[in-house]
Amino acid sequence: MNTPSTTANFETHSLTIELPLSVAEELAKTHDDGLEGAAIAALQLWLKLGEKHLSIAQGYAVTHGMSQHAAIKKAISKCLDERTAKGSTTIPLKQLREARDADVYRRAMLGVKRHILAKEYQLSEIRIHQIVAEGKRDDPKNAPKNPEILKDWDEVDGL
Numbered sequence: 001m002n003t004p005s006t007t008a009n010f011e012t013h014s015l016t017i018e019l020p021l022s023v024a025e026e027l028a029k030t031h032d033d034g035l036e037g038a039a040i041a042a043l044q045l046w047l048k049l050g051e052k053h054l055s056i057a058q059g060y061a062v063t064h065g066m067s068q069h070a071a072i073k074k075a076i077s078k079c080l081d082e083r084t085a086k087g088s089t090t091i092p093l094k095q096l097r098e099a100r101d102a103d104v105y106r107r108a109m110l111g112v113k114r115h116i117l118a119k120e121y122q123l124s125e126i127r128i129h130q131i132v133a134e135g136k137r138d139d140p141k142n143a144p145k146n147p148e149i150l151k152d153w154d155e156v157d158g159l
Contacts, residue, residue, distance in 0.1 A: 049072070054068070056107075059106070059107055059110060063110075100121065102135070104121060104128060105131060105136075108128070108131075108132045
């Protein structure tokens with residue numbers, strides 16, 4: 001199944017994939033180089049996703065009760081749909097930051113250690129703490145259960 005060989009000064013491996021004919025035909029239509037080109041492009045995309053994005057997809061999958069594969073497929077589809085609808089290939093930096101911060105907060109609430117989040121997102125632990133604190137402040141689940149508490153605070157602020 002996996003046969004090493006040498007091509008153009010670097011080692012390569014051949015790989016045999018068995019697909020239903022209908023799937024192979026549809027996959028071949030998605031790339032100029034046919035089925036082989038589509039398979040290579042798919043594997044390259046998978047490698048570019050990286051561990052950080054795969055762990056995000058896994059967290060999303062667990063939260064929404066779906067497989068990691070379905071979560072990745074949904075994320076890619078949503079991204080492509082949004083870009084097509086906007087007619088743009090770029091997402092504003094503010095939206096990217098807000099999405100990242102929401103994901104950091106969600107994962108921290110699921111129990112992922114902050115030093116791990118800092119490493120994965122290439123942020124300082126202090127910034128992770130700030131993001132989590134902002135998330136807690138803005139999270140409606142953290143609102144006081146008793147509205148009288150808010151009234152008491154408003155009265156104190158008026159003094």
